[in-house]
Amino acid sequence: MSRPKPEMLHENVAxxxxxxxxxxxxxxxxxxTETxxxxxxxxxxxxAVARIFEAKGRPTFNPLIVHVSTLEAARELGVFSDTALALATAFWPGPMTLVVPSKGQVADLVSGGLDTLAIRVPAHPLARAVLEAFGGPIAAPSANPxxxxxxxxxxxxxAxxxxxxxxxxxxxACGVGLESTILAPGPGGVRLLREGGISRxxxxxxxxxxTADLTPGRVEAPGQMERHYxxxxxxxxxGATAPGEVTIGFGAVSGDFTLSERGDLVEAAARLFATLHAADTRAEAQGAQVIRVADVPEVGLGRAINDRLRRAAT
Incomplete structure (x- = not known):
């Protein structure tokens, strides 16, 4: 029996x-969002926040990202150092999340028991329009189990x-296709907690x-669970392809699907999750036991792509 569908809304005022x-x-x-x-x-x-955890089956110690419409709205929720302000000015609106000391203005569950808050200002026009119409902060992890x-x-x-x-x-379709880069500005400098849509x-x-602080399984910010995506x-x-596998290519390496025939990392990032969805559907239809993904260079956005692939392969 198919699962009942939610109300579908369209890209208009209504x-x-x-x-x-x-x-x-x-x-x-x-x-x-753009991610x-x-x-x-x-x-x-x-x-309402508790329902997010319930719907996703997400551990409650795994914090959520709060989305707001402006830097000014973000500063009402968190304490921004000069470094945090410099990053926000450079990359907001956009796929960057900042982890800053919380002012305690959101539900406790949002922070997963931490005294910090992960905040970002999205660039997607629809997300921004909803934030403005709603007039408050929204907690929004990825909309998947x-x-x-x-x-x-x-x-x-x-689905x-x-x-x-x-x-x-x-x-x-989401334009960036990878979750936001997560940064934690502090007295000792800026720590990179998750590779994402803005390169290191x-x-x-x-x-x-x-400082790359990417220890798998140590949850200080969203997206740090060891097995994910x-x-x-x-x-x-x-590695070498075996008969019966579903393959995902990149650049000169062809496959049943490809992240980017041109070897373009921006295109590959935008197509990553949609390609994994399609490959998984193909594998189930064919009875394949393995999805094999071609190597992606560990540079720029390639680091974020490989981060997601390594977690998917765990």
């Missing part, structure tokens, strides 16, 4: 108005969460060298 109404009434709304689709709730409503492939299309959300979400605002090189051009089929990285 859809945005209804999306804000769902949030005001404590509902769960899936909406597009992936987020599962949004009013960040100040403890019951915990540990599974992140959604970059509305249909990914429906994964079904009636666990009241409404889905369909904004088409771009960050270092603004604040100088950063995983399809149902086993993922293997690199």
């Amino acid at each position: 859809g945005i108005t209804r999306a804000a109404e769902v949030l005001r009434h404590g509902g769960l709304l899936a909406l597009p 992936v689709y987020g599962l949004a709730a009013d960040a100040r409503n403890s019951r 915990s540990g599974q492939i992140s959604p970059t299309l509305a249909e990914h959300v429906v 994964g969460l079904g009636d666990k979400v009241e409404a889905v605002l369909d904004g088409g 090189e771009a960050v270092e051009a603004v604040v100088g060298p950063v 995983a399809p149902r089929t086993k993922v293997v990285l690199g």
